[in-house]
Amino acid sequence: MSVIRVRDRNQVLELSFHDVTKYHGSLALMAVAVGFRTLQAAFAELFGEEAPERKELSILSGHAGPGFRDVFEYVTRAVTRGAYQVDVDYPVAQFDPHRPQSYAYVITAADGRAVEVALLDSFLPAEFYDYLKKGREQTMTEQDVHDFEKLKLALSERALALPQHELLTIKRIA
Template sequence: MAEEEPIEIGFPMVAAYHGQSALAMAAIVFQAQRAALALLSPEAIPARRDISIVSGHPGPGVRDAFEVVTRAVSRGAYTIDRALPEARFVPGQDISYSFRMAIGDRIAEIALLRGVLPERFFELVFTKARTAAQERELSALKRSIAAEVLAKDPGTLFSIRAG
């Protein structure tokens, strides 16, 4: 719910706002929000102003997907907590592929399931000096992951707990 009336936000809006740099994560977070909002507010459209986010992932695709849907970043209701213990898939990296979305006192804890992101994704993303060929491969992989994630039911991508 926007300020006065409901608005429908589809992934093309998220992609247009974000661009392509982290398209896979933008798609993942778009789907995470669909799952969380269905759990937290199954019978009513929640007001953006009532939603807050804690993200274990500091990336721009994550931030932008949350911002487009909830405006949490610009409202000051978005926090990054790299210490979230769930979905820590990359040894040596201080990053969690998990999120907490709250509407009032209702909280959804969402953690990406292992295997949604292929190992090659992590290999390429965390390569310090990628070659031009690796950049092209990563770009194609991100688009492929985004398409696959968007084609799935959100419940198949995450473990979700309501608290």
């Protein structure tokens, strides 16, 4: 399993997807997996093989969900440091037909270099958004809950297994 490398002062931490799930739990596994891959892609684009310093990263997330927030917090501590912002109206990767919610993320280094990482529109099936809507409306049956959990697990496994170019687009924006 691949890891994300990040510096915390003089120590280089190697954080795995499994490490992040210990922090987050299993509520939003798809989001944790996509967020994990997002950070891997952003770090590779901005820093190459170097491990970035946690305190020098800021994140704009187009998605307000706990899975994305938790992976970004666990790896960068951006939420705790006040370097995390959510903009569900971010104009890229607006795939949810039921509400504004972007699946795009901007990771910025302290020197101003920034990269936009967006989920490909083909990754999430329509039923995923329908389950989210049912959950917000509190109309999920026990079977819906079971089926949605299975779907989120399958999507997390797929997000971790796909080649990066089949999951994400990466665009240098500064």
